[in-house]
Amino acid sequence: MSDTTDDPDRAHAALASLATEQADPRYASIDRLGTLELARTMNEADATVPAAVARALPELAEAIDAVVARLEAGGRLRYVGAGTAGRVALMDAAECPPTFSTPPDLVKAILAGGRAAEGGAVEGTEDDADSGKAAVAAEDVGPDDVVVGIAASGRTPFVVAAVREARRRGALTVGLSCNTGTVLSREAEHAIEIPVGPEVVAGSTRLKSGTAQKFALNMISTITMVKLGRVYRNHMVDMRVLNSKLADRAVRMVSEITGADEGIAEAALDEAGNRIKTAVVMIEHGVDAKSADLALDEAGGRLARALADPRGEAGGAIA
Structure with a gap:
């Protein structure tokens, strides 16, 4: 299943219709604002993100319970993303070993473009569906594993293909997007949609969308670790003492x-x-x-x- 077609005009229209791609008229004059006023504008926009995440909590909770069950059975957690979404995922995965003493292979992020994309943009890789499929195969994803696909648009070919392949292999799949009715949601077993609306800088999904993704991944990893007994009361009792x-x-x-x-x-x-x-x-x-x-x-x-x-x-x- 795909949201793209052989008709470039239809594909362009589908992308342009996404809320995360819209230009909000409220922000049409930000290039003329003073620094403090612009900071207040961004802060007010960011303040809407928690409410958007709150509306998705039932879906988040259901997905987390499913993640816990797979990890208790010996499975692994894999995040898949491109650009900002991939780097947000990488940050969350990287924090699990020192915070919860998880084995290095338990929680990992798969980025479109590989290691070269960790510190900057690797153009075109997010459009490579075959690479998404291959990345899941390279991780030898199986029925005990979990693959969480993250894409603000909900249509990134690399991510959608990775989730589709993971589901074919029997893995639990979760799709996290910042639009509604997305292709990613249709491909994943658990759909988490957090529509945050247009960005202050139109199309710059590292802003509200990236914040919403960080909130959601914080919940997925942290609540999973709480459920797995790696937290006692509210103490990170599996923390590695590194400094x-x-x-x-x-x-x-x-x-x-x-x-x-x-x-x-x-x-x-x-x-x-x-x-x-x-x-x-x-x-x-x-x-x-x-x-x-x-x-x-x-x-x-x-x-x-x-x-x-x-x-x-x-x-x-x-x-």
Whole structure:
């Protein structure tokens, strides 16, 4: 299924009709505004994005539950995008390993144009449907996996073809767009449409559309990780301790969760090799790192389960 035809005029008309391509008359004079007034105009436009995302929350929640089920079954999450959408996806995927200690292959972004597109535009690649299909094949996407296609227009050939191929392979597919009734929505099993309307600079979808995509991907990745047990209360207990700022954060986190003073928290973290969940279990259960790791393994890595007492109640140190 495609939204393009052999008739260039019809294809041009289809693109021109998209809300994200429209020129809003309210912004027709921005090139004559003062800096502060222009900043206020952009800020007011950006302020409409959360409401647009809110209207798509039921579809987002349904898709996230489906994503969690696939990842619990051992699947992987792949974002697919071109241009701004691809780079927003790349940023979200790149943050998962340090924030949630995910394996490097669990969450990845596939960009039209490959690595060369990570830092700048690679012209024409988003129109290459064959490359989209090939990119999914190169990742060996299968029935346990999830492919989230992201395109403000909802018609980007690279993304649509990637989602179509992923679905053919049995993967769960999600389409995230900023228009309604899109080709991407028709191709994906789960359609998430966040229409944000015309951009302040007509057609510049790195603005409101990019912000909406960032909001949505934040939810997909973060809520998925919460559901997978990589967050305890509101603490990122699977965070990798990679620098002094994160080392301080880890000490505070262990102290806040257990109620122990920071000296005890720091000592536990040192013995635990800076693994936050291990340090928490050590303090709460009064055990060494090896025993804490065993308790976490038996709990499937979920800290709440590892802290449960024999009556199934979470928390409370074992004397």
